[in-house]
Amino acid sequence: MWTELYLAPFLTAFALTAGLIxxxxxxxxxxxxxxxxxxxxxxxxxxSRLGGVAMLSAFIFAVFFDPHLVLTREFYGLLFxxxxxxIFGLWDDLSELGWKIQVFFQVALTAxxxIFGMRITSLxxxxxxxxxxxxxxxxxxxxxxxxxxxxxxxxxxxxxxxxDGLCGGVALITLVTIFFLSLKPEVFQPPIAILSIIGIGAxxxxxxxxxxxxxILAGTVGSMFLGFLVATLxxxxxTKIATALLVLSLPIADAFxxxxxxxxxxxxxxxxxxxxxxxxxxxxxxxxxxxxWFFFGVTALIALIALNTQALGKFLAFLLVLGILFxxxxxxxxxxxxxEGT
Numbered sequence: 001m002w003t004e005l006y007l008a009p010f011l012t013a014f015a016l017t018a019g020l021i022x023x024x025x026x027x028x029x030x031x032x033x034x035x036x037x038x039x040x041x042x043x044x045x046x047x048s049r050l051g052g053v054a055m056l057s058a059f060i061f062a063v064f065f066d067p068h069l070v071l072t073r074e075f076y077g078l079l080f081x082x083x084x085x086x087i088f089g090l091w092d093d094l095s096e097l098g099w100k101i102q103v104f105f106q107v108a109l110t111a112x113x114x115i116f117g118m119r120i121t122s123l124x125x126x127x128x129x130x131x132x133x134x135x136x137x138x139x140x141x142x143x144x145x146x147x148x149x150x151x152x153x154x155x156x157x158x159x160x161x162x163x164d165g166l167c168g169g170v171a172l173i174t175l176v177t178i179f180f181l182s183l184k185p186e187v188f189q190p191p192i193a194i195l196s197i198i199g200i201g202a203x204x205x206x207x208x209x210x211x212x213x214x215x216i217l218a219g220t221v222g223s224m225f226l227g228f229l230v231a232t233l234x235x236x237x238x239t240k241i242a243t244a245l246l247v248l249s250l251p252i253a254d255a256f257x258x259x260x261x262x263x264x265x266x267x268x269x270x271x272x273x274x275x276x277x278x279x280x281x282x283x284x285x286x287x288x289x290x291x292x293w294f295f296f297g298v299t300a301l302i303a304l305i306a307l308n309t310q311a312l313g314k315f316l317a318f319l320l321v322l323g324i325l326f327x328x329x330x331x332x333x334x335x336x337x338x339x340e341g342t
Contacts, residue, residue, distance in 0.1 A: 004068075005068055005190065005193075005194065006193065006194065006197045009062050009066050009194055009197055009198045009201065010197045010198070010200060010201035010204075011201065012058075012061075012062045012198075012201065013058045013059060013062040013197075013198045013199070013200075013201030013202040013205065014201040014202070014204050014205040015205070016054075016057070016058035016061060016062065016202075016205070017054045017055050017058040017201070017202045017203075017204075017205030017206050018205040018208055018209075020053070020054035020057060020058065021050075021051060021054045021205070021206065021208075021209050021216055024048055024050045024053075024054065024216065025048065025209070025215060025216060047214060047215070047216060047217050048215075048216045048217065049093045049216075049217045049218070049219030049220075049221075050093075050216065050219060050221075051206050051209065051210060051216040051217055051218045051219060051222050052089060052206075052218045052219045052220070052221030052222020052223065052224075052225055052226075053086065053089075053090065053219070053221050053222075054202075054205070054206060055202040055203065055205070055206050055218070055221075055222055055225060055226075056082050056085065056086050056202075056221055056222070056225045057086075058201075058202045058205065059082065059198055059199060059202045059225075059229070060079055060082055060083070062198045062201070062202070063075070063078075063079060063195065063198055064079065066194060066198070068190075068194060069191060069194055069195075070191070073116055073117050074113075074116060074117055074118055074236050075191075075195075075236075076116060077112065077113045077115075077116025077117065077118055077232075078113075078195075078229075078232050078236070080112060080116070081109055081112055081113055081228060081232070082225060082228070082229075084105075084108075084109055084112065085109070085221060085224050085225050085228060086221055086225075088105050088220075088224075089219060089220040089221030089222075089224050089225070090219075090220075090221055092220040093219040093220050093221065099268070099270035102270075103270070106147075106150065106151055106154060107147065109150070109228070110143065110146055110147040110150050110151075111143065113146070113150075113232065114142065114143050114146055118146060118232070118235050118236065119142055119146065119235075120142075120145045120146055120149060120235055120241065146235070149231055149234075149235070149241070150227075150228070150231045152252065152255070153227045153228075153230055153231040153234075153244070153248065153252075154224055154227030154228055154231060155227070155255060156227065156248060156251040156252045156254075156255045157170070157171060157223055157224075157226050157227030157230070157248075157251065158220075158223040158224060158227060159251065159254070159255055159258070159276055160223070160251050160276075160278070160295075161217070161218055161222075161223040162276060162278055162279060163278045163282075163288045163291050163292055164210060164211060164212040164213060164214040164288050164289075164292065165207055165210050165211040165212060165214070165292045166278060166291070166292050166295055167218055167222070167223050167226060168203050168206055168207045168210055168218060168222075168226065169207065169211075169292060169295070169296050169299075170248070170250075170251060170295060170296070170299050171199075171203055171226040171227075171229070171230060172200060172203045172204065172207065173247065173296065173299045173300050173303055174230050174244060174247045174248060174299070174303070175196045175199045175200050175203070175229070175230065175233070176196075176200060176303070177243060177244075177247050177303040177306055177307060178192065178196045178230075178233055178234070178237070178240055178243065178244065179193050179196035179197055179200065180307055181240065181243055181306075181307060182196060182237065182240075187237075189237055192233060192236065192237045192240075195233060195236075196233060199229050199233075203226070206218065206222070211292070212287075212288050212289045212292065230244055230248070231244070242318075243306045245318065246302060246305070246306045246317060246318050246321070247299060247302055247303045247306050248299075249302060249318060249321045249322060249325060250277075250295060250298050250299055250302070250325055251295075253321075253322055253325040253326060253329065254276055254277045254325075254329065257277075257326065257329045257333075258275045258276055261275055261333075262275070277328075277329060277332060278291050278295070280332050280333065280335075280336045281294070281332065283336050283339065284332070284335055284336060284339065302317075302321055305317045305321075
């Protein structure tokens, strides 16, 4: 039963993703499409950005044809959102759209899933019970709460996509955490577990070609889809937002740290630069492989904490982890500034 429920969809998504990527890399038609020069490993290299197209296509196919999934209204919202990301992300990969258009798309994407009934109605109270968000079914407060969550997760994941394997690896660990949490007896949400394992399979098939040295990149389609998938599953499951927030605390802390620096220097928070932690570690001489494993190790450790703590434990762990992470970010920022000044 376990094999039929979880192993089969994992292998389907893995095989489809890997097969599509091989087609993109080996077929002359695709070898001329959506390739862009990227500065990787200290030099410019032309890489395909169709990895996200493979992941998203495999995910939608595996979900739509899984015999054990009943496609609810929220699940259809996830699939339709994925189709929109496919269209917009491919457009961005071809044309490099400005940040204003990207933010507008994220607003439109949130509006779509809001229409499909996704709501954040409550959060677990670490001191017992739950915090209820009043009027979450009304457009302004309900949409606003939903948009903040999706905007935070999608952009935190997108900003990770600067080192080979980093974005996909962190997303993989997060989905593995949601998968095992969904199987706990006190939670037991098989549909969420199936969606998670399909996402895990798609990412695993992609990472086979994306770990250092990358042969293909996620592109806008991939980085946006991974953030959207994690954020959506956390909302649909109802009890996973605190867990996802804890597991993603490293990229989220980095995002807030960079935003704070940009605001302090009065530049746009969407201005591309090299302020993110992985870029600063690269400046200090870390290899891309070492940076990726550092992120994976920290994220996996936090994931183990998230899986083995209750609400209060998650809250205290989140505060402790944030304190440690901001200390690391301040230290690394100090070291890079000192190096630049010498």
